[in-house]
Amino acid sequence: MENKQSYEETGYLFNVDILIKSRSNALALQAMIEMLNNSENIADFRIKSGMELGNLIESMLQDKRKSLIKSGASTVRPLPDIRTRLKTKIEPPETCPSSPAEKKIGTTEYSSQLHEWITNCIRDNRLTRLTTNRSGQPTSMPCRILNFDESTQLLNVYHVDEKQVYSFKLSEVIEVI
Structure with missing residues (x-):
C-alpha cells in the first residue's frame, strides 16, 4: 500500500485593523494596498x-455653499439637508399651515428636494441603505437607485448583495440612509 499525502491549499479569512503611519490617509491607503497586492x-x-478620501472636496464645497449663503443672505435661504430628513422618515415635514395653499407649497418644496436627492443618487451611482415595509415585513437592503418615476411614485433599486432589481412605491419606503 502506498501512503500518499496531498497538501491542498485552503483559504482563511481574517478581520484585522492595521495602523499605518503616513502623512495622509491617501498615502497610507496606497501603502497598504501595495503591501497587500505584493504578497503572493x-x-x-x-x-x-x-x-477618508474626498474630505478636501467636501470642505471646499461647504466653503462655497457658505460664501453663497453669505453673499445672498437676504434672497437665498439654505435648504435643509435632505439626507437628514430622509434618514428619519420619508414624509413631508409636519407643520401647521394656516391654509391648504401653504400646506401644498411645503409638500411641493419637500417633493422637489426629494426628487433632487434621488436624482443625485442615480447620477452619482451612490450606494444607499433602503429600509422598506412591504406587507408588514420590514426589509433593509444595500442598494443603488436606478430610476424614480415621480408620477407613479415608483422607485426601482438594484440590491447589491442579491444582484436583483426591486420596485417599491414611495409609500413603502421607511428610511433611506
Whole structure:
C-alpha cells in the first residue's frame, strides 16, 4: 500500500485593523494596498473602513455653499439637508399651515428636494441603505437607485448583495440612509 499525502491549499479569512503611519490617509491607503497586492499569499481583500478620501472636496464645497449663503443672505435661504430628513422618515415635514395653499407649497418644496436627492443618487451611482415595509415585513437592503418615476411614485433599486432589481412605491419606503 502506498501512503500518499496531498497538501491542498485552503483559504482563511481574517478581520484585522492595521495602523499605518503616513502623512495622509491617501498615502497610507496606497501603502497598504501595495503591501497587500505584493504578497503572493493574499488571494483577495476588501477594505471596509478607514478611507477618508474626498474630505478636501467636501470642505471646499461647504466653503462655497457658505460664501453663497453669505453673499445672498437676504434672497437665498439654505435648504435643509435632505439626507437628514430622509434618514428619519420619508414624509413631508409636519407643520401647521394656516391654509391648504401653504400646506401644498411645503409638500411641493419637500417633493422637489426629494426628487433632487434621488436624482443625485442615480447620477452619482451612490450606494444607499433602503429600509422598506412591504406587507408588514420590514426589509433593509444595500442598494443603488436606478430610476424614480415621480408620477407613479415608483422607485426601482438594484440590491447589491442579491444582484436583483426591486420596485417599491414611495409609500413603502421607511428610511433611506
